Amino acid sequence: MGMTHVAGKNKGSIILYALSTCVWCRKTKQLLNQLGVEYNYVDVDLLQGEEKTKATDEVKKLNPRCSFPTLSINAQCIMGFDESRIQEALKP
Amino acid sequence: MNSGLEVSWEEVKKIFDRLQREAEPSGYHLNPDVTFTQELVKGLLINEKRYGYWACPCRLASGNKAEDLDIICPCDYRDPDLTDYDACYCALYVSGAVLKGEKKIKSIPERRPPAEERKSPKSRSGDQKKFSLPLPVWRCRVCGYLCAREEPPEVCPVCKVKKDRFERFNKLPPTLSVVF
Numbered sequence: 001m002g003m004t005h006v007a008g009k010n011k012g013s014i015i016l017y018a019l020s021t022c023v024w025c026r027k028t029k030q031l032l033n034q035l036g037v038e039y040n041y042v043d044v045d046l047l048q049g050e051e052k053t054k055a056t057d058e059v060k061k062l063n064p065r066c067s068f069p070t071l072s073i074n075a076q077c078i079m080g081f082d083e084s085r086i087q088e089a090l091k092p
Numbered sequence: 093m094n095s096g097l098e099v100s101w102e103e104v105k106k107i108f109d110r111l112q113r114e115a116e117p118s119g120y121h122l123n124p125d126v127t128f129t130q131e132l133v134k135g136l137l138i139n140e141k142r143y144g145y146w147a148c149p150c151r152l153a154s155g156n157k158a159e160d161l162d163i164i165c166p167c168d169y170r171d172p173d174l175t176d177y178d179a180c181y182c183a184l185y186v187s188g189a190v191l192k193g194e195k196k197i198k199s200i201p202e203r204r205p206p207a208e209e210r211k212s213p214k215s216r217s218g219d220q221k222k223f224s225l226p227l228p229v230w231r232c233r234v235c236g237y238l239c240a241r242e243e244p245p246e247v248c249p250v251c252k253v254k255k256d257r258f259e260r261f262n263k264l265p266p267t268l269s270v271v272f
Contacts, residue, residue, distance in 0.1 A: 019149070019150065019151075019152060020138075021134075021135030021136075021138050021139060021149035021150075022135065022149055022150040022182070023128055023131045023132055023135070023149070023150070023182065023183070024150055024182075024183075024199045025150070026131070027199075044152055045152055045153070056152065060206075064206055065202045065204070065205075065206050066152065066206065066207070067151070067201075067202035067204075068150065068151070068152060079201070079202075080199035080200065080201065080202075081198070081199035082199060
């Protein structure tokens with residue numbers, strides 16, 4: 001699946017499932033960029049067919065409502081742009 | 093990041109102005125953070141080009157209009173979210189308290205049920221022998237506007253009075269029976 005890699009400090013496995021049109025998803029990307037961490041993201045709305053199904057299945061495993069953004073930080077799932085939880089999970 | 097669909101600034105501005113113009117007289121408020129709101133409008137217009145309808149920019153549309161009817165903006169969840177969280181899910185619309193700066197918006201939980209639950213709507217036909225309504229009916233004591241929802245609206249869309257001017261309307265006398 002077409003994950004986009006963003007270089008930065010290694011804080012373990014960080015995967016962001018986002019939508020290209022969602023402002024909260026954009027804020028989540030901005031926060032991760034600001035924190036300077038390494039992460040991978042995918043804009044699920046830009047995927048097609050099997051890739052899209054595969055991505056939504058992955059999101060549903062983490063977050064059954066399949067809402068966006070869904071952020072996985074070392075297997076901890078954060079739903080929505082929850083700035084304080086993201087900061088907390090990525091504390092030095 | 094690129095959706096492959098371009099929306100011009102003029103298109104965004106035109107729709108933003110229209111929504112702005114329409115919201116206030118109906119008792120709704122667009123998010124006063126103009127940059128944020130215009131980004132959402134852009135998302136709506138991208139989705140219009142992509143799917144043919146205004147799917148919520150913060151939700152994953154299926155591309156099948158019948159399945160996505162509940163998330164076409166303004167979505168089915170806007171009013172309850174305004175009541176509970178002072179903003180709709182994407183935060184295009186906010187409450188009066190947010191507009192006045194008394195409250196701040198944040199990302200809110202998703203109210204839309206998961207797909208499996210949406211596909212099996214709870215007994216639409218139901219038991220029609222008993223008198224029961226799926227939602228309470230509220231009446232504006234000032235202008236008589238009626239609406240069926242969990243809570244009255246923040247502002248009456250007709251006469252603009254506040255929520256506290258509404259009363260419960262669906263307490264029918266026991267002698268009255270309603271047959272659907």
